[in-house]
Amino acid sequence: MNPFNQIFSFLRFTLFFIGFYFVVAVFLLIIAFILVFILDKLGVISLLKAFLIIPANFNWFSYVMYSIVGILIILTVLMGSVIVQVWWERKFSAKIQGRMGPTVVNLPFLLDIGSKNIFLGGILQPIADVIKLIQKEVMVPETSYPYLFLLSPILAFSTVMIVFGVVPFSRDFIMIKDLNIGLLFIFAISSYMVISLVLAAWASNNKYSLLGGLRTVAQMLSYEIPLLLSFLSVIIFVGSFEVVKIIEVQDKVGWLIFYQPLMFIIFLWSMVAENNRAPFDLPEAESELVAGFVTEYSSMAFALFYLAEYGYLFFNSIIISILFLGGDSLIPVAFLNILSNYLPSNIFELVLIANSNVIWLFLKAFIVLSLIMLFRWTYPRIRMDHLMNLAWKAFIPITLINIMFSSFDLVLSLSLFNNNFILPLFNWIFFLVIIYLTAIRKISLSSKYKNVPIFYKKYSTY
Secondary structure, three states: HHHHHHHHHHHHHHHHHHHHHHHHHHHHHHHHHHHHHHHHOOHHHHHHHHOOOOOOOOOOOHHHHHHHHHHEEEEEEEHHHHHHHHHHHHHHHHHHHOOOOOOOOOOOOHHHHHHHOOOOOOOOOHHHHHHHHOOOOOOOOOOOOHHHHHHHHHHHHHHHHHHHOOOOOOOOEEEOOOOOOOOOHHHHHOHHHHHHHHHHHHHHOOHHHHHHHHHHHHHHHHHHHHHHHHHHHHHHHOOOHHHHHHHHHHHHOOOOOHHHHHHHHHHHHHHHHHHOOOOOOHHOOHHHHHOOHOOOOOOOHHHHHHHHHHHHHHHHHHHHHHOOOOOOOOHHHHHHHHHHHHHOOHHHHHHHHHHHEEEEHHHHHHHHHHHHHHHHHOOOOHHHHHHHHHHHHHHHHHHHHHHHHHHHHHHHHHHOOOOOOOHHHHHHHHHHHHHHHHHHHOOOOOOOOOOHHHHOOOOOOO
């Protein structure tokens, strides 16, 4: 296929997807507005506003109670998201492979329907798995370091809980605070995940676990660099590390995925690699390392790693939704302001309430999750040297060049539009150049078969 035809096909698909999303978003906004209108008439909206506003006389007792409620909310959201993710991935992968997935463990009134319907079967299967894991004994190997062995899964799970503290479930409700270094805090705390995984590998005193831990260090530290560099391009346009400020900027100028499309792709794939998800699941490659760093873990110790993995995946999906997909806004407010001249002020306020809702944030995160699951069940696992080449020879140079082009775009936009509009001219030119070079295969992400040792070449068919 002609490379230019591939580019035009990609642009045509992008425009079709934007139009499709706009139609679906308007439909969902109408439904949400009807619900908000009914809740407003019932007085529920005013009660929620009064509940979420922190009183001025905020003493230590209120602080403790607020913290306890916040921790319970984080646990509820985290555990609920993991249960839904596990069930959805099993059903989604079954649909891809032409299977039914879990169908037996279900609600009583759905038993007959669930055994025949792929979307209603096995709803209670994740809960049954949790009950099974709780009943099992935590086995600690004799040759391991028991205290560090048991500390590792606790550290992994607590890391995920801490980073959820600065995620804005709504713009007025954040567990800890909307820090002025919010994104830096998030990525700094999330980087502690690698410590827990390496500690688990070393404390197990097992060769397979140790190899998995070494791969974890190489992979997660390598992909941490393009992950941070890609979001720096976003920060150049926004001018702040505050999470809420990023959402507010997208309300004014539109979603940042249209300003930084290449950084969205790199951020997404770096996130998949840092989360050790297939096709980048080399630290847990069961065909090579049994189960990697979790080889010696069982029962709830293994379940905590499992919860941390899916919790971290859900958290990363929320972050990518905030950075590139507008956060909790279904449609950017700048487009809705057109309706302010045609609707009464009280009706327009309800439209804004319906448009800015945590439900839309979770919906976008769910779509990103489904995309990541599609990667897992579509692409085969790649080689370790190919994985490192992708990070160091492709992602990192591209993100560094893109930061330079983002600076050019910012200077150009300031001179032309005086901070009222961002023109991503150089970013899109660079994005189309990368697509063209990839289409004509001038960008090689790996040195195929060049790393095969000499004594293997005699027996190799390549």
